[in-house]
Amino acid sequence: MELAIQLTVQGLIIGCSYALIAIGLTMIFGLMDIANFAHGEFYVLGSYFAFTVAKMFTLFESVIANYFLGFIVGTFATIGFGVILDRLIFKRLRGEPLLTATMATIGLSIFLANSIQAIWGHWPRQMPSPFGLDPFIWGPVVMPPVRLFVLVVTGLCIAIFHFLLRHTRLGKAVRATFQNRESAALVGIEIDRVYRWSFATGAGMAAIAGIMLATFMPMDPVSGGFATLKAFIVVILGGMGTFVGAIVAGLGLGVMEALGGGFIASDYKDGFGFLFLILFLLFRPQGIFGEE
């Protein structure tokens, strides 16, 4: 039982990153109707931007200050990169057939993943961890500070995202475009602006996931492809194009993988998600929260 609780907590942490990556993917998916295979590269890029600031520049004495400067710079640099990519590439892909758009993003993902290797080297890197190792203990739950940090920041991100979506003009425009592109354009919403900023926000969230995970996992320049895949599973399980679905399915997938890896077979840990995907397709093709 204690093991199960511990695994669940661990799964939630990984699930947080799945959810953060999947929110951006859902947004690009729902708005532009593009399956962005390069989305996981934002997750890697963000962590490498932060790494560059925190480890290579080291402006401050304290590791914590360096890390948080890296966190902020990495996130905003990735958002800026997202804006540039949107201008250069994704603007052209909107309205293209699925085949073209998907293969173009696959090409982009290969290009980006290998650019990262060319710039930062193909060996894994380790971000200096800003947190101590003494865990917080509540009954059966043992939680190192890093993991608590991931939980809190993910909660904050989702709350901010929710606020932006609900209570700002741009958020309103995003929701309207999400529901119906043509009608939104008809009532004078600047669609291109909506696309640009939602794309960049999605990139930023993936970057935050990458920067947080880098504190307790080595950074692997080729992990972007796998992150994309996991996020796609989450998007489909959650029911394509619902944010609540992406968050719940993201956390759920993390927990499921941790429990399955701990109790059934650790070698097949990464396979459970794909298996669930096929099972869902058989019995509930519209996902958890989707409507057909």
Next chain:
Amino acid sequence: MKVSRIFGGLVLTALLLAIPWIVPDDYILHLIIYAGFFVMLASGLNLLVGYMGQLSLGHGAFWGLGAYCSALLALKQGWPFWLGLPAGGLLAAVFAILLGRLILKVRGHRFVIITLAFQIIIQLVHYNWIGLTDGQNGLAGVPSPTLEIPGVGKIDFFSKTNFYYLILVFCVITVYVCYRVANSRVGRALEAIRENEPLAESVGVSAFRYSMIAFVLGAFFAGLAGSLYAHYTRYISPDVFDFLHIVEMLTMVLLGGRATILGPVIGALIFTGLPEALRFVPNPFWGLSWAPGHLVTSKALPAELQLMVFGLILLLGVVYMPEGIVPWVRKRFGRRPVAQAGEEAHPE
């Protein structure tokens, strides 16, 4: 016109037969053989991706299944190549039928992701079922094919020249079958489904049935290619399931010219040759130092720069030349008007 076509055919046949004598060294012949595997893979994939317009990312799984099936039968059961080869193809086809029953009713993005999920599950099994596949170590010592012809003697396909003729025969068979299928009721049905599925269904064209035919046929050829591949390289590992291989196959189909017979063939030749051509490009970073202690010493273009070029070509290719090379060349230089090959109705 007629005479020139016959003449052209004869020249092409003579050229294909003479290739082992034309190419200067063994390595280029090796690349041509490699391109042969991809001709089989891309041509089969073209049925589903080109003619029906469904993007499958699971084709590499069938290739790997064929390779592992044939290699394991040869190594553990001592089956001869000529039984292992059809077994590889059939196993891939059986998997395609089972998978197809689950997924061929799905369309669009879901189809893309689910075919990829299938591929990854198969790959995980091959990595982790150590008792059968020996995991990451792979299977070594797969025997080369031999052929006994009474009265002629034994032909050993260990030599590259002999294997070239073997793969040539299979490429010709694959391309011919794809050509016949594409120009039959099946091909026309697939194109009808691609252009307008509800309309095609309403006149009685069963999308499920025809997509199953395309899917299973493509998987069968991929299985055969896998078996040939295993007996050619004589060593296979779960790396045959690498995502990059699927992207290569799709690039060959899309940039070669989808829904054309020649497109995947030309695509296979170009994109097998491309990485080799890139090797002669000098490394622009040679002698530079990124970080202290990391001096760039390789004069050849490193792998990541090669792949950057490949990714860029794929990205720019599908955006700026969406119809692919073969239809583009035909449009530019051809006399005959091309049938509506790569052109798809925009979904607006």
